Amino acid sequence: MTFPVIGVVGGGQLARMMAPSAVALGFELRVLAESSDVSAVKAVSRAPVGDYRDLSTLRAFAEGLDVMTFDHEHVPTKHLHTLIDEGINVQPHPGALVFAQDKLRMREAVERLGLPNPAWAAVSTVDELVAFGDKIGWPVVLKTPRGGYDGKGVRMIDDAAAAAASADWFTGTPLLAEDKVEFSRELSALVARRPSGEAKAWPVVHTIQVRGVCDEVIAPAQELPEQVAAAAQQAALRLAEELGVTGVMAAELFETPGTGEGFVVNELAMRPHNTGHWTMDGSVTSQFEQHLRAVLDLPLGDTSVLGGAVVMKNYLGGENTDLFGAYPQALAADPGVKLHGYGKSVRPGRKIGHVNVVGAAADIPDLRRRAGRVASIIRDGVDPVDVNPAEGDQQ
DSSP, X not given: OOOOEEEEEOOSHHXXXXXXXXXXXXXXXXXEBSSTTSTTGXXXXXXXXXXXXXXXXXXXXXXXXXXXXXXXXXXOHHHHHHHHHTTOOBSSOHHHHHHHHOHHHHHHHHHHTTOOOOOEEEEOXXXXXXXXXXXXXXXXXXXXXXXXXXXXXXXXXXXXXXXXXXXXXXXXXXEEEEXXXXXXXXXXXXXXXXXXXXXXXXXXXXXXXXXXXXXXXXXXXXXXXXXXXXXXXXXXXXXHHHHTOOEXXXXXXXXXXXXXXXXXXXXXXXXXXXXXXXXXXXXSSOHHHHHHHHXXXXXXXXXXXXXXXXXXXXXXXXXXOXXXXXXXXXXXXXXXXXXXXXXXXXXXXXXXXXXXXXXXXXXXXHHHHHHHHHHHHHHHSSOHHHHOGXXXXXX
């Protein structure tokens, strides 16, 4: 009996974190890497370097694969359709992936399905942007439909003068203008679906963003009304079903208490997602294992939370460049915290790892302190308790 070979286009940390699940299940994981030093290369046995925008490179990578999936959504849709026509098993299908690639298409789909959507419009000129802002009220958010992530490709437009100052963004391709949603916090509804139709959801989580980058996740989201949590899960499951998603999908949401369903859809991602990293230690089935099961059309795993609550804390590049040198202190500071490094060189603001800590829901403030302490040691090379001894009383 032979076990399947899964190919991942893109060599970032998401591909890297699929590798342990593939090994555990007996699958072979291959990665099409952007360069020889990207995150996933050292985690897999075969990682050819090539340009994912080149069709011949994708064809060569597809040889011998049982399924091709993705670390990111940037592969040209037309190339994926060509590969499918040539008999390659591509999951998720480009017909679904386009709704994560193109925010205008995503907004159209959310509206078509009658799910909570902010006011929005496709705008091609400054005048159209001003007309939209005058109609719904300022400020508004201007987004590039493709390519933006972690706050990139997003600009806040406060008034008509600011719209005029954004003229350089208009290059002939329509942009997405949205109402600036008043929200209480950000949420994420993570689901997985396989081609035969089975789908499962993890609990809705609370995500905390800092300068447009996910900083912390609390799972499950605390004090979220049961009906809002259920509606958010059902919205994500419906999107996955109606759009034909295969694999993991994250629906990023804004919580809007007292309005409609209590949330609106912000963005979609059709791959494992930063807001699901808590599942590596805090769920019966991690998002990475689930993604591999799903793209191979295998039965999906249990999504129950372990321990009652989980906190995930990212650490970005900071003062400390000797990450491993900080490990002895970080590991000794809290043996119950789990570390996940991405094998990346340090660059200010770059995601280089995260930590997870599992415990009881009643202990979430303490879980957050513990996760933050360990992440700080690795990022800065200094224990914050040594800098501020008063914090030691809170550990």
